[in-house]
Amino acid sequence: MRPILMKGHERPLTFLRYNRDGDMLFSCAKDHTPTLWYADNGQRHGTYRGHNGAVWCCDVSRDSSRLITGSADQTAKLWDVKTGKQLFSFKFSSPARSVDFSVGDKLAVITTDPFMERTSAIHVKRIADDPQDQVSDSVLVLENPEGRKRINRAVWGPLNQTIVSGGEDAILRIWDAETGKLLKETDKEVGHKQTITSLCKSADDSHFLTGSLDKTAKLWDMRTLTLIKTYTSGVPVNAVSMSPLLDHVVIGGGQDASAVTTTDHRAGNFEAKFYDKILQEEIGGVKGHFGPINALAFNPDGRSFSSGGEDGYVRLHHFDSDYFNIKI
C-alpha cells in the first residue's frame, strides 16, 4: 500500500471530507484555503479562497453541489463546489469550529467557540435552495451548559430530530433539534475522561465514534447514547473514522505537537491505528506522518482512506487486496 502524498497545504491539516460518490476529497487546514482533490489519484482540483483564518471543518451536500466551511475568521461560508464561488457567509462573533449538513441539506448545524465574553454555542441555520434567498438568521441557538469549554463537534442525529455534541468538557450531549432541550448526556463513569476531539457518524446515522485526549475512542448508539465499544490507543486521539465496508475503525493522533521535537520521531506514535470494530482489538497501523494525525476519512466505498497531519500533508492510501482478507 503505497500512499499518495498530497502537498497542498502550508499549515497543519484540520479536517478531511469525502463527497458521497467518493470521487472528491475536501481538505481543511490552518492555512486559509480549503482544497478539493481527486480522491482517486490525489491531483489537486481547486481551492476555495475567501477565508481569513484557519479553516476548522467542512461538509459537502449530498449532491456535491454545495460546500460549507467553518473558520477561525468567525464566519461559516457556503460555496459552490463546481465554480469555487462563495455563495454566502454566516457571520459570528467567535470562531466557527464545526459544520454539518442535515439529511436533505436544508439545515446546517454550526458550533462557535467561547471567545472574549462569548460562550460556546450551537447554531442551527436554514439553508435556502437558492443562494439569493439565503438569510443569516439562526433557527435555533443552543448554549452549552459549560459555556467556557469549547464544543469541538456537533452533528445531526437520525432524521434531523436530534443534535449530538461533544467537546472540551468530555461530555457527549443529545439535544432536541426542534425545541433545543437537552435530552441526554453521558455521565462521568462511562464517558470520556478528557476533551473529545473528534466525532464520526456511521453512514446510516445509527451509531457514532468519538475520539478523545484520554487516549481512547468510544462507539455509541446515536439514539440512546449507550456506550457500545471502547478502543484503547495509548496516545491522545485527534481523529477517528469508521470503515463503511468492513467492521473496522481507524484512530489517529499522537503526542501533543508542542512536545514532538523533544523526543525521537517514533516516540510520538503518529500512526493511524486500525481496530476490529466488534472485538476492539488492534489489527494494524499505517505510519508515515511526522506530526500528529489531525484528520481521518474513509472513502464511502471503503477501499481507500486518507489522513491529514500536523505536518501539513494529506496521505491518500488505497488498500491492498490483503486488507480485505484480514482475519483475526
Place this chain on the structure above:
Amino acid sequence: MAELDIDTRAAQLGIDWSQVNLDSVKLPPGENFGIESDDEGVYHDDQLEFDTGFGNIIVVDNLPVVPKTKFEKLENVLKKIYSQLGVIKERGLWMPVDPNTGTTLGYCFIEFNTPQEAQNAKEKTHGYKLDKSHIFAVNMFDDFDRLMNVKEEWEAPQTKPYVPGENLQKWLTDEKARDQLVTRSGPDTEVLWNDARQKNTELVHKRSYWTESYVQWSPLGTYLVTLHKQGAAVWGGADTFTRLMRYQHNMVKLVDFSPGEKYLVTYHSQEPSNPRDASKVEIKVFDVRTGRMMRDFKGSADEFSIGGPGGVAGASWPVFRWAGGKDDKYFAKLSKNTISVYETETFGLIDKKSIKVDNVVDICWSPTDSILSLFVPEQGGGNQPAKVALVQIPSKVELRQKNLFSVSDCKMYWQSSGEYLAVKVDRYTKTKKSTYSGFELFRIKERDIPIEVLELDNKNDKIIAFAWEPKGHRFAVIHGDQPRPDVSFYTMKTTQHGGRVTKLGTLKAKQANALFWSPTGKYIILAGLKNFNGQLEFFNVDELETMATTEHFMATDVEWDPTGRYVATAVTSVHEMENGFTIWSFNGKLLYRNLKDHFFQLAWRPRPPSFLSPEKEEEIAKNLKKYSKKYELEDQDVSLLLSEQDREKRKALKEEWEKWVKQWKSLQEEEKLARQNLRDGEISDEEEEEDEAKEVKEVEFEDVIDVTEEVVQE
C-alpha cells in the same frame, strides 16, 4: 541606667560600692521597684511554656542516707549526674532531711524544665549504680499515686488465648506457582498475579491511595511497606493485604529493610529554613515484627552523607548498609574519615568505637559474609596511593589490601554469593587528561585472597556497565564508545585453567547501556534504555547466542521475576505516552502487554531463598523431563481452555453486535419514508442498497496506439 549614673547616684547617697555585698540585698518577691530586668522578655516567654502539672518532676530513690555535713557533697553529685540529661530548674533539686537528725531520707525530687527531659532522665538513670549498695530507683512523680495503690497480693496475669496469625508466606503456596508483582498507576496500587498461561494478570488486591509516595517489598517478600505522612506501615498476610504493623515517623521519605527483614530503617530529612545550613536528618531503626523503635539517629545531613569527591548534597540512601546474610547482625554507616559499624544486639557501635579511616569514600558489604570492602582515594597529590581493603567484622582485621596508583575513581561490585569482588579502577593516563579503566578481581574464598588484574582488549574503552552473573562465576561488561558499544563476557573459572579469568566472547556494536542477568544466571538481557528507546536483546551466555532481539519502545525499567522465568519491562510516567508494562518470557517472547496511564512503579515480589540443597537442585535439573511432563500437560489444557474461552467471547461479542445491527436496520426501515420526505422525495435508500450490491469490476483494455518500422543499419 548607665553605670556612670549609678555611680553618681551612689556618691550622692554616700554609699561606697566596695562595701556593699549585693547578694545580701533581698527584694520582696514580685517587686522590682520600677526597674525592669534586662531579660524580662525572655522570662515572660518562659512563663508561657510553664507546665502546671508535675510531669517534669522525677523522684530518685535509694540514695545514700548522709548526715548534714555530707549533704552538700551528695547534692553536687546528683546535680552533676542529672544536669547532663537535662536542665534542672532553679532550685529544682530538693532533698528532704529528717527535721530531728538532719540526715537525708534517701530520696530526692528533681524538677526539669520539660517533661521530655524528665522522661529521658528517668529512662537513663533508672538502675544507675552509684556504688554497690545504692542503685537508683527513679520514677515519675506523676506515677507515684499509681504505684502506691498497687495491690499487696499478687494476681496471676491472665493468659490470652493464642490467636494464630495469618500465613505470611501463603503466596508461595500458589498452586500454579505464579509470582506476584505490585504496580502503581494513578492513585491505585495493585498487587497482581502474573498469570503467563492466561496471558494476563489476576488481581490479588487493589487499593486507591494506599501509599503517599511509593511502595517497597521486603527483601524476602513477606511484607509490603507503604509510606505515609505519619510514618511507614507494612502489609501482608494470606489473601487480603492486612496491615501488620505501623512505624511512627513523621514525614518519612525513604525506607530500607535489613536483608533478613528483621529491621526497618526509616529516613526523614527536613529542609533547613536557612539555605546555608545543612538539612536535618532523622533516621529510625525499627524491629519489623514488634514495631519497637530500636534506635534513632539525628543530626545534620553532613554527618550522614559521604564527603566524597563529588560532594553530594543530602544523604545517599541507604545510609546504613547492612551486612550480608540473613542474621542482620551488623550495619555500617560511612561518614567523614570514619566507618561506624553497629551491631543489632545492643544497637551500639562494635567495641563502642568507630573505625577511623582517613578519607574513606566508599564501603561495600559482602552479600553473604560480614566482610566490608572499602575504598580510600589518593591523597597528598598522589604521594599516598589509593587503596582498596577488605575488613573482617567484628574483629576489624584487615584481610587484604591493595594499593593502587594514579587512580581517579573506583567502584566495587560483589558477586551475589560473596565469592568474588570486582573493583573497577579508573586510572589517569600519563598526561592526566583522560582516564582508562581496568578491573582488580579478588577471589574471596581462596587462600590469601589472590588478586588478579584484568584489562580490556582495548585499554581506552570506557566502561558503561558491569554485572556479575548471580550465583555464577561469569560477568558481563559493556565497554567502548556510545552509541554502539561492545559487550564482553568473562569467566572466573574454566575447566582448562581453574584460577584464571578468561574471556568468553565479545559482541560487537550493540545498542545497549544496561545489563540484566536472570536471577538464576545463564541468561542476560542487554538493554538499551533511555537514549536507545528500549532495545532488548535476550542472550544465552552458555551457548553465547542471541535468543531474541526485540524492543519495548521507550522502556524505562527492566526487571526479572524472582524465578528467572519472566521479565517485566515498563514505561513509567517519565514519558507521557505508552505507559504500562509488558511481560516477556525468559527467551524474549512477548507474552502480554498491560497499558496503564500514569504508571509509576513495578516491583516483583521477591522470594526467600530455596530450601533445596544444591545437590537436590542438581538432581531436579537432571530429571527435568520427568517433572516437566506434568506441567506441559497442564499448559496444554490451559491453552485449549483459553482458545475455547476466546472463541466463546468472540462469539458473544459478534452476537451482541448483530443485535445492534438488526435493531438499527429495522429503525432505518421504519424511518425510510420520513427520510425520503426530508430529501424531497428522493428514493435515496434504494440507491444505497444498490451501491452495496455493486461490484467493482476491473476491465483490462489493450490497444495498439502506433506502430513504426525502423531499419537498423549495420
